[in-house]
Every structure is written in C-alpha cells, then in structure tokens.
Amino acid sequence: MKRKAKPRDVNAAPAGRAPNPAPGEGPRGVKGHIGYLLRQAQAAFRLAGDAALADLELTLPQFGLLTLLGVYGPLSGASLARLSLQTPQTVDAVLKNLARAGLVARTPDPRHGRILLTALTPAGMARRAAAKRRIDALERRLTAGLGAEEERTVRAWLASVARDLLPR
Amino acid sequence: MKRKAKPRDVNAAPAGRAPNPAPGEGPRGVKGHIGYLLRQAQAAFRLAGDAALADLELTLPQFGLLTLLGVYGPLSGASLARLSLQTPQTVDAVLKNLARAGLVARTPDPRHGRILLTALTPAGMARRAAAKRRIDALERRLTAGLGAEEERTVRAWLASVARDLLPR
C-alpha cells in the first residue's frame, strides 16, 4: 500500500455551487453518533500512520505485528491472532506480506509439527525500530491536547469498548 | 458480510500449555499505545455493529451511508464521499452493494449529465429505521459507563483526532 500526498483533497468542498450540507451538524462533529466519531478517528489515524510509514514500505497493521513479535519473540500465527484480537486468517495474510518483504521468517516449531513460529529477521528488527519512531511521534500528537486526567479518561474508555463489546 | 455467533472464540486462550504472554501488559491494556487502543475499540465496535445488523443483511458501512442519505436526501457519490470522509471509490463500492440489494436507487441528475443521484428506496428507508434502533442501542452501551463530563472529553478527543490528522 503506497502513500503519497494527495494532489488535491478529494474530501474538500467543491468549487462550484455547494451541493454539500453544513459540515458542522448531522452525524458528524462532536454531537454526532459516537460510533461515527470512533470510526472517523480510527480512519484518520490509520491514514496518518500509513502515510508516516509509506517510505518504509510498511502499513500500520504490518507495524502492529512487527511490534508484537519484537516484544514477545517468535510466536505462532494463532498466538499472534489472540494477542492482536484478530482472526488467524487475517494475521496469516499480513504475515505473508511481511515474509515476502523479508521482514519476518517462519519456521516449524521443533516441538510441534503443526505450528509455524514467526520471528523478526534482522531486516525486520531494523524496520520496526525505524517505524516505531514515526508512530511514537504520531501518537504523541494524538494526546498532545489532553490533560493527564483527560488522557486517563480516554484510554480507559477505549479499553472498555474493546473489553465490553468483544464476544467473550 | 454474514455474521453469526462464533462457535468457539478464536481469541480465547488455548486449552493446553499457554504459549501466550500475559494479556494485561505490553502494547495492550490501558497503558498501551493509544493508537492500538483506538484500533481495538473501533474493531470491537465494527464487529458488534455488524453482528447487530447481521439479520438485516446490512454492514455498518452500509448503514452509515443509508443514514446520510436519510438525513440529507439524494446525493451524488462525491458528496457522500465528502460527507463520510471516504474516497469516492469506497462510497461507490458500498453503494453498488446497496443498489444490488434494492435499498438505494441511482438516477442521473437532470441538471448535470455526469452526476448520479443516489436516493433511499422505500425498502431502504424501512431497513435504515430498523437498523437505527439496533445501532442506537449499541451506542448507548458505548457511553453507559461515562459521566457527562467524561463523555464530553471522549467526544471532543475523537473529533479532534479526525480533525488534526486528516490531510487538509
């Protein structure tokens, strides 16, 4: 997934007559559906993250898995799936792309004939470290406007959403 | 996109020896990367929303467009894209599925030979109303644990993320 600066923002208001309703009201803005706000915030972060990682030839989901592998060492696809709250199929697909790029290597678990252990390659470690600096900077922007108490509130809410809504 | 109750949660801990690191620490949980928390919260909402709409044969993105069309009336794909902060291509893809299901109808704008105006069909209006009840209930769960001040904080933060990070 390549990223470049948009030549012209597709989401800008049109130049001619404005067939567009007022942006401040309706389902958008602070008063809108909170699910809508959540989706927009995540989409914005995903976009910004992908843009920040573009010249590293990484996507945000790929960086996510590299991070987990960096922290927890070699893992099976299934473990990675549980850790990242994704399905094994999703993880497998992302892993395939990472393996194709040589950032990750998959070897059979010596103690279990079915498990494929995935580990960072040296190239993967380097790429992860470079990407981490970009994403850390991005995340600082995310909380820059928040006071300590507000950040606690936001973090607690985000965690509670995943905890309460996910099928247990 | 069909949804059903999972026969067995793929993300549950394995029965045998636990090759899984402790879930409370690392990049997850309240202390983790806020981008990660954001992604998980949005994924959980997406999952729960899709599950809530499954028997209506709707996805959350489809419901989003139905809502916009319900509020703002017939719109071009480009307007819908600006309104929902998505690309015209994305909107077009979702609209195609909605049109195939007979929930929206696309007719050429009489005043502009290029524009296709998309409007809800009667079936689309009914489906949207039914879906709205489910999603409203889901969103109430999202804010159930928040005080008024906390909810303001969360909403303001979500809106600010989209506002600050999106390419302007």
Add this chain to the structure above:
DNA sequence: TTCTGGATATCAGGCCTCTGATAAGTTATA
C-alpha cells in the same frame, strides 16, 4: 492402542478501504 476433540494453518470468498488512472461532463478563462 485407538479414537475423538482441540489447536493450528490455510484455501475460498466477500466487503471495505485506499492509491492510481481514465473518461466524460461543466465551468471559467484566454
């Protein structure tokens, strides 16, 4: 020891989302 159920990997198919590129209609300007 054999069988059965759980765990793992992965193929198939579908939807959403983006970037890039192209074609066609409209509007503004030289």
Add this chain to the structure above:
DNA sequence: TATAACTTATCAGAGGCCTGATATCCAGAA
C-alpha cells in the same frame, strides 16, 4: 470560441478484515 481546469464516476489493483470450510497434528479419554 477554444481551451484549460475542475468535478464526477468508475476501472484496476492491493491490503486488511471477516466468516466458512478443510486438513493436519497432538493429547487425553475410552
């Protein structure tokens, strides 16, 4: 008027995400 710039729709391709369905491996029960 002719041309350029902008807007809209849409094809093509890729990545990430999910549900279903298989096949294989392993461990515990009968």
